[in-house]
Amino acid sequence: MSEPHSEDTSQVHAKTEPANSESGVHVTPPVGEPVAKIKPGQLPRPEKTEPRKILWQHVFVLSAVHLISLFALIPWLFTWSGLTVAILGHFVFGMLGITIGYHRLLTHRGFTCPKWFEYALATMGMFNLQDSPARWVAIHRLHHRFSDQQGDTHSPLVSFLWGHVGWILYRHKDTVRTIRYAKYVPDLLRDPYYRRLERNNGWFTVFLVHAIVIVAIGAVVGYLNGGVNEAIRYAASWAVWGVAVRTVFVLHGTWSVNSLTHMFGYRNYETRDQSTNNWLVALIAHGEGWHNNHHADPRSAAHGHRWWEFDMSWWVIRFLEGIGLAGNLVRPKSWASKK
Numbered sequence: 117m118s119e120p121h122s123e124d125t126s127q128v129h130a131k132t133e134p135a136n137s138e139s140g141v142h143v144t145p146p147v148g149e150p151v152a153k154i155k156p157g158q159l160p161r162p163e164k165t166e167p168r169k170i171l172w173q174h175v176f177v178l179s180a181v182h183l184i185s186l187f188a189l190i191p192w193l194f195t196w197s198g199l200t201v202a203i204l205g206h207f208v209f210g211m212l213g214i215t216i217g218y219h220r221l222l223t224h225r226g227f228t229c230p231k232w233f234e235y236a237l238a239t240m241g242m243f244n245l246q247d248s249p250a251r252w253v254a255i256h257r258l259h260h261r262f263s264d265q266q267g268d269t270h271s272p273l274v275s276f277l278w279g280h281v282g283w284i285l286y287r288h289k290d291t292v293r294t295i296r297y298a299k300y301v302p303d304l305l306r307d308p309y310y311r312r313l314e315r316n317n318g319w320f321t322v323f324l325v326h327a328i329v330i331v332a333i334g335a336v337v338g339y340l341n342g343g344v345n346e347a348i349r350y351a352a353s354w355a356v357w358g359v360a361v362r363t364v365f366v367l368h369g370t371w372s373v374n375s376l377t378h379m380f381g382y383r384n385y386e387t388r389d390q391s392t393n394n395w396l397v398a399l400i401a402h403g404e405g406w407h408n409n410h411h412a413d414p415r416s417a418a419h420g421h422r423w424w425e426f427d428m429s430w431w432v433i434r435f436l437e438g439i440g441l442a443g444n445l446v447r448p449k450s451w452a453s454k455k
């Protein structure tokens with residue numbers, strides 16, 4: 117949910133830093149000395165968020181989706197089909213869109229796939245109200261580069277609340293406009309599809325259209341079930357459950373990766389940040405909770421490194437490989453060294 121982008125993003129890639137790999141992926145090695153272990157509250161906010169300016173459109177949209185999800189407490193708005201759409205959306209849009217699409221494919225290029233399928237994954241990513249593909253990827257690459265240092269956009273070492281959601285609500289000079297974060301995503305902004313989504317918050321239109329489609333299908337299902345009254349009830353139910361509740365659940369899953377798995381859990385690797393592995397986050401965020409493993413080996417498409425670290429996204433990527441939709445899977449370096 118960046119500010120409306122009025123810049124001509126077709127010029128953006130001309131201002132980018134040279135990509136340092138053949139595929140054009142902007143690899144962002146960690147910089148600086150290993151951080152001494154510090155407690156939440158000890159890290160200053162990113163200096164690029166000063167002077168502080170609240171992004172009211174982010175506050176408004178995130179508040180709205182949370183408030184709408186509270187309507188789930190009204191029994192009249194509960195339908196089994198609405199709940200089913202929510203659960204399916206959590207797995208299909210949350211996992212294929214965010215963890216596999218935005219994260220493991222677009223950010224880290226942990227596997228390859230046909231271009232049409234990449235666009236399909238990126239499009240499903242936008243159904244989760246987590247910003248445009250280019251901005252999400254830029255922020256995440258910044259996170260890997262400066263993890264738990266002041267340049268990190270969302271370290272919970274500022275405070276739990278800051279790492280979880282607070283950082284989204286404040287302007288950050290490097291991530292507020294496409295022209296400012298283009299240097300972190302030259303590979304994406306070379307692509308007209310991703311550039312177009314940056315203009316006039318095109319990605320947000322995609323989110324709205326997906327919500328309208330879900331509500332419309334709910335209305336049809338309700339009508340077939342019991343006429344006009346049921347059409348209204350089902351449409352409202354699918355809006356609340358199938359869109360709002362699911363979106364809020366996926367949002368907090370992703371946000372928990374930023375907050376909880378830099379605070380609570382165990383570590384397999386002595387990375388320079390304070391990332392952890394957390395089974396609860398791994399469960400709700402489709403394997404993303406093995407976050408210390410991920411910081412130790414960011415390109416790997418598998419985040420669970422030990423046999424019992426179940427990573428559903430990895431198994432879905434393996435399935436996609438089996439049906440010819442994914443290839444060149446990057447496996448953890450630690451697996452190779454054990455052979």
Ligand SMILES: [Zn+2]
Pocket residue numbers: 259263373374378391407411
């Ligand atoms: Zn992290």
Ligand SMILES: [Zn+2]
Pocket residue numbers: 219223224256260410414
């Ligand atoms: Zn990552």
